[in-house]
Amino acid sequence: MDKIAAAFDEAIAGKVFSGAQWVAGRGAKTLYRGAFGSLSHEPGARPVGDYSLFDIASLTKPVATATLCMLAWQAGHLDLEAQLQDYLPEFRRKEALTVRQLLQHHSGLPAWLPLFEGARGKGWSYEQVREFYLARIAEVPLEAAPVTKRIYSDLGFILLGFLLEELSGRRLEGLFWDEVARPLGMTRTMFHPLNHPDRVMPQDIAATELCPWRGRLLWGEVHDDNAHVLGGAAGHAGLFGNALDLEIFAREILAAGRGAGRLLRREAFLTFFDGEAPLKLGWDTVSPSGSQAGKYFAPNSSIGHLAFTGCSLWIDLADEKYAVLLTNRVHPSRDNEAIKEFRPKLHDLFWSGADS
Incomplete structure (x- = not known):
């Protein structure tokens, strides 16, 4: 068993989450792809597969909202x-x-x-x-x-x-699908996955929280309360996706930096990710110390984002490497914050070997 799989098995045994996906690569090359654990802690739960969906919560901000803003900006x-x-x-x-x-x-x-x-x-x-x-x-x-x-x-x-x-x-759901997901081939990244049985089986979605006010375990239903009452699709949360699709997305961002993006032009890349600006548009950056991305993503050239549900996406624009981690750490309760210790350790464990 490889050390990455062992780290996930240990985290699952410790109930950091019930299941996860991990994809990491550099440029057009995938360095690691794995699916671990099960879609819930329920007895007999289905195993996580490459095509299982997770509630990616605040990754909606860069993947949907900021990207649609980039497209609107470059269109004038x-x-x-x-x-x-x-x-x-x-x-x-x-x-x-x-x-x-x-x-x-x-x-x-x-x-x-x-x-x-x-x-x-x-x-x-x-x-x-x-x-x-x-x-x-x-x-x-x-x-x-x-x-x-x-x-x-x-x-x-x-x-x-x-x-x-x-x-x-x-509406945001159709706009994202038509302008971003479908053109890039991100066919399993969507709002309202339960409304799209043609694209995803409802039983292939990771469970999140036992919601006190909705009175049920959330399964294919957006975890974020404000997004839920707004109908499930909002600018801050609501997307579901998998690591394979987010790898496609990360590569589009990197390709845009080379002027080879399918959707995003280099001008938009330079405007939103200005290397001289400490704040990027729609994305977070890597803290000089104590970053959830670990120590192998350079603070001056990396962008990324975390999600409350236990997901993250990091991209080093200079080194052209990326890492996608999707989990359901809020299952069955948001009180479990062990992901904060696991996530940077995982990134360091992987990249210490990949970069050596």
């Missing part, structure tokens, strides 16, 4: 310096927040609000929930003046999701 439809109100006139607040500030988590908006609590169980349409979310975000006080402090904010990406829908005249 989106101005990064424009105020949000230019696209969403119904969003009314005294401070002028720009698209760039939202993408960089530089708007000053709070990290999170329990928006779902005011909208759940009312039988509202999507439009009514959207109106309620917009009003609540418009009235919440900023925690810092725009640009003065980076506050990672779900709220900003909820707004960007609304912006993209307003810009395109389409």
Whole structure:
């Protein structure tokens, strides 16, 4: 048994998660691909396969929302310096927040609000929930003046999701599928997987949390509360996917940097991932120390993102390497945070051998 498989077996035995997928590579070469454990802790649960789906939560931000913003920008439809109100006139607040500030988590908006609590169980349409979310975000006080402090904010990406829908005249689910997933061949990355039995078997999705207010184990249903009440597809969360598809996505990002992207042009790559800028648009960067990406992804050239459900994606734009980790660490409870210790150790274990 190889050391990576052994690390996953140990984590599964310790209930860090019930199952996982791991894909790592450099350029066009896959260095490791594996599926481990089962889709839940339930007795007799199906094993995780290469094509199983995980709730990738906040990976929705870079994979869907930021990528759609890149496409809109390169098509000339989106101005990064424009105020949000230019696209969403119904969003009314005294401070002028720009698209760039939202993408960089530089708007000053709070990290999170329990928006779902005011909208759940009312039988509202999507439009009514959207109106309620917009009003609540418009009235919440900023925690810092725009640009003065980076506050990672779900709220900003909820707004960007609304912006993209307003810009395109389409719902986010169909927009992502038509503009990103289908053209790239990411056929198993989608919102609302239970609505697409032609693309995925419901029994091939990893379970997440036993939700106290929904009163059930979540299985193919978005874990994020605010995304759920909004209908399951939002700018900050809602995507389900697998590691094979995210490998395709990572390679598209790298290809765009060489001017060889199928969707993304080099101009968009340079604008969103400006090497001189400490904050990238729609993505996180590697901390100089204590990073969840471990110590083998360079802070000055790497982008990535974490997800609350236990997933992550890291790409070193200079070295052209990438790592995709998908897990269901919130199954059956979000209180289990052992992933924080496992994740950087896994990355270091793998890349210490791959880079030696």
